[in-house]
Amino acid sequence: MKEVIATKNAPGAVGPYVQATKLNNLVLCSGQLGIDVATGKMPETVEEQAHCSMKNMGAILAEAGSDYSKVLKTTIFLADMNDFAKVNEIYKSYFGTEFPARSCVQVAKLPLGGLVEVECIAYV
Numbered sequence: 685m686k687e688v689i690a691t692k693n694a695p696g697a698v699g700p701y702v703q704a705t706k707l708n709n710l711v712l713c714s715g716q717l718g719i720d721v722a723t724g725k726m727p728e729t730v731e732e733q734a735h736c737s738m739k740n741m742g743a744i745l746a747e748a749g750s751d752y753s754k755v756l757k758t759t760i761f762l763a764d765m766n767d768f769a770k771v772n773e774i775y776k777s778y779f780g781t782e783f784p785a786r787s788c789v790q791v792a793k794l795p796l797g798g799l800v801e802v803e804c805i806a807y808v
Contacts, residue, residue: 693743695719715803716740734774761801765790
């Protein structure tokens with residue numbers, strides 16, 4: 685049975701979707717913008733937003749009973765591919781030495797003027 689995952693340790697959805705859904709041992713995490721959960725605001729730099737995106741994703745994974753080590757696939761959406769190297773350095777710091785499969789694309793625009801958004805599929 686499908687379960688909706690929701691935590692106050694990550695920003696709520698900014699549209700008609702949920703933070704994540706879980707089916708059996710599979711967790712599908714919606715895209716996480718770089719919103720600072722403590723302030724409810726988006727920091728200015730791509731580096732700060734990337735950290736917030738990853739922390740928000742981590743909080744949702746924890747609520748689902750998972751963590752970064754169980755992430756199978758991620759997708760990174762960038763407003764500017766010139767930020768790839770900066771975001772890549774921050775991203776890899778959350779996974780240690782075992783990385784998941786990944787796609788990274790530049791998009792025309794992200795919600796709320798975001799610079800980066802990260803989504804994932806993980807297991808429990």
